[in-house]
Amino acid sequence: MTPLDLNNIETQYFTFAHPPDELILESKETLGPITLAYETYGELNKNKSNAILVFHALTGDANAAGYHTGAKKPGWWDAMIGPGKAFDTNKYFVICSNVLGSCKGTTGPTSMSPKTGKPFGLSFPVVTIQDMVAAQKCLIDHLGIKKLLSVAGGSMGGLQALKWAVIYPDYVASTIAIATNTRHTAQQIALHEVARQAIMSDPDWQNGDYYGKSIPARGLALSRMIGHITYMSEQSMEEKFGRKLIGKERLGFDFSHDFEVESYLKYRADNFVQRFDANSYLYLSKSLDYFDLAEDADLKTVFSKARCSFLVISFTSDWLYPSYQSKQMVKALKANDLDVSDIEINTNYGHDAFLVEVEGQSKLISHFLDRISKEITYA
């Protein structure tokens, strides 16, 4: 396999004990050792100046691009990462790691607690976006990279990118923040709280201690159904499903499914339950709700710490991360005289647009990265 061969991607693992031997979390709790699952695409150049760190969204994983051996589906951002694509692996070395608290190879509530020898469950500490980013920083240090050409992500990935820009300004030449915002709003918190309550009110959840027993499948399925509705727009649901009936000529006048949209939600939820851990859903949704980049300060002040260029992309029909929030972000960045490119892409795809609006985003990202790689200076 050459580094440019994306047909036999393997996930790699990096285990570290942060000095002295644990990572001090934002909660003041400590955690360690920590394993990060990560993948890389393309080749790191000699002076290590072509590295781009991309971040996945809520339920994603390290497999951002390419195919694992025998896999039928490529990574979650394969349309954007690869030779000649937006994140061009002929030019750039792209890294993606699974976030802290997830269940896709990185340390999280499903991992064994060194203290008990059993899965952490709810004894896993609550982690924040900043904790995720601090763990990623250990990986970047381990790879010997002193400055990332770019940090980039959509949705929860965008929150991580913004956090990198303000807490490690010397390590970031540019930030690409897509369909994201600088603080979770009351509506976003409310939607997550329903998802968490759905999981925690499932009797099989058992206060998070369900490993090796029945999983809280009903609660987790409900969470995912809510999620899917928020990822689509009213328009895209109407275009895809409308009032189409499923396998019936008329309404059933009972409580089985009548409409395609109902069976679609069930199908997606059932799939999700097979591939994701309910406790991880609790932890990651909490990390999003806790996110407030400016905290007690204002946005202008917090962005005064940033020194990189920014590309901010939002989508007209995204009601989960509405574009007015991106506009507020852009205003605060520009108030700091930072180099900012921003665009609101006209689309019906809602929040999902960051995954599916490939053409428009690719042009923007590819031009932006070209420019940054020409301008970048390394100490």
Next chain:
Amino acid sequence: MTPLDLNNIETQYFTFAHPPDELILESKETLGPITLAYETYGELNKNKSNAILVFHALTGDANAAGYHTGAKKPGWWDAMIGPGKAFDTNKYFVICSNVLGSCKGTTGPTSMSPKTGKPFGLSFPVVTIQDMVAAQKCLIDHLGIKKLLSVAGGSMGGLQALKWAVIYPDYVASTIAIATNTRHTAQQIALHEVARQAIMSDPDWQNGDYYGKSIPARGLALSRMIGHITYMSEQSMEEKFGRKLIGKERLGFDFSHDFEVESYLKYRADNFVQRFDANSYLYLSKSLDYFDLAEDADLKTVFSKARCSFLVISFTSDWLYPSYQSKQMVKALKANDLDVSDIEINTNYGHDAFLVEVEGQSKLISHFLDRISKEITYA
């Protein structure tokens, strides 16, 4: 008590056996006898020409206005119904009945089945908006009213008003349709489906046979939490809650509540569980999802049956029943040369606006009703 005294309102009950002795439902099933809980406010005039039928939304009841003896809270539309108010009880005789399938005095899944002597539960037939309206028609006939001055409601109430206008055109002089639409969309169906799955996946639901046992409180609470999010707008949630913490100086770093919006949802959900039946929630949400006024025809054709005047009100921040849907309705009404007044009220309150935007609505409704009562002709 005089008819204008709204301080000691009593719910009345009308039980009927539709000829021959049951109501034939849209599903072709039969149901009877049926009891409707209803209330009236104001005085029916001699020629019975001042009657207005108002309709409640999903989880409402017959108590639209005034206070039951000893009650601390008035009816759900008390701000709009009463002496000198939008629906002026000095002039008009206002009627509100609890819908078929509900649990507030009208026949529904909590009622005793005459066949088994036990609560219907899921053996109650699936009812539609048309079935609700057909039952209301029996009440109006019983009261000897040949023509309603107006039929009026918001949300699910608006669907009933529209149905009256097209299936009983001779009985309706005007229709007031607020924050409503002519067909439930994929997103609306999807949101209801999550609510139904939340109830049905609660082990206490027991296929609807929970009466006298534990109620499916967890599932019903989840349904209500989802509902509340959809009734508010992103802006109104942000204004009311933002990221305010509840009784804490800092984030808790655990899975108890951190934010006011979380405890608000729990508070509202817990209240709701005390006052509403889970099976009724299933039935009424299904009746909404089944609603498609035009069915296989187009909207223009279905409204060609209507002969009354229309007032159509929508709200800018209502994302559950977006105002573009009201505009489509208005277009189809105007295509039939019907008398239509329409307005989109600028508000942050979201779908809840039909209950809380009193001033703007009151002026419109009061002028509209004044005009209609001058123009109305009776055969």
